């Protein structure tokens with residue numbers, strides 16, 4: 116067997132860009148050019164017109180991309196999707212939530228929703244690589260599930276559960292948003308962060324909120340419940356309406372995001388993005404299904420994610436070693452989600468990632484698998 120330092124993937128097999136991580140994920144060079152062009156905004160006050168205009172442009176970009184239904188609003192704040200779980204527990208769940216938990220991210224929201232001022236959540240939990248079904252439950256006022264579970268590569272159809280305003284459907288779209296088409300009217304809150312399909316950096320959260328969700332936020336905000344100021348959803352809504360954030364946002368992230376949104380909207384919007392991620396992910400699933408040493412981790416083809424592809428390797432091959440060889444050759448972040456603990460490669464097929472590069476990636480993996488078998 117060769118040492119991994121000895122395995123050199125021939126240049127003609129390499130992707131042009133070797134970033135396949137699930138977040139932070141590939142940022143396109145055109146975005147970086149736009150960042151340089153916007154240099155005069157960096158280092159200026161977020162309370163003045165240039166940054167407010169930028170925030171307004173990002174909000175308008177999301178409205179266009181998601182064909183935002185009448186009355187829905189684009190709300191944003193600092194802290195990423197993880198902050199939004201605590202914001203929802205503080206200001207969106209009235210008494211009790213129900214969750215579909217089929218991986219790490221879904222289960223983290225369950226933890227936040229297990230707050231002492233709420234009734235214990237109803238949870239439908241299934242093992243990694245599968246997903247369950249969430250049915251209406253008496254007394255539940257928020258139904259929550261991830262659109263895409265990034266830790267396992269399982270996606271769920273976006274459908275309303277229960278009837279608003281008594282029941283709100285709250286979807287974690289952190290890794291799905293912008294890469295999978297949907298009808299936003301099937302949700303009350305569709306929330307995400309910029310470092311996945313939107314190719315920005317982490318640190319912000321965005322939520323597309325229905326009128327019922329906004330009404331709920333103000334009802335709880337005006338109730339006796341104590342809400343830590345930083346977690347106030349109504350403060351976020353009030354600020355967002357003015358193209359502001361409660362505290363200072365990362366301006367470079369907003370510029371990168373604005374650039375990516377312009378590219379997506381000009382290229383054909385969400386339908387185009389959906390087709391592009393489907394092309395990349397289908398290639399990977401077809402490759403794995405046909406390969407003697409590889410198998411798609413998610414058994415049910417209907418559950419397989421089109422933005423995060425998980426591929427198990429045969430026990431005769433050490434996936435960690437394959438990922439390390441790829442890394443040594445400039446192809447990075449194909450390691451599996453650490454807590455899943457499988458002999459696996461995990462590959463993002465976000466919109467920014469070129470389908471041609473995904474085809475080169477499988478050529479590169481083929482080369483590494485052959486070299487390791489020698």
Ligand SMILES: *Cc1c(COP(=O)(O)O)cnc(C)c1O
Pocket residue numbers: 138194195196197198220261263264265287288289290308317318319
């Ligand atoms: C990445 C991710 C998160 C965490 O996002 P942060 O912005 O880092 O808090 C949450 N949910 C899902 C589905 C994710 O993929």
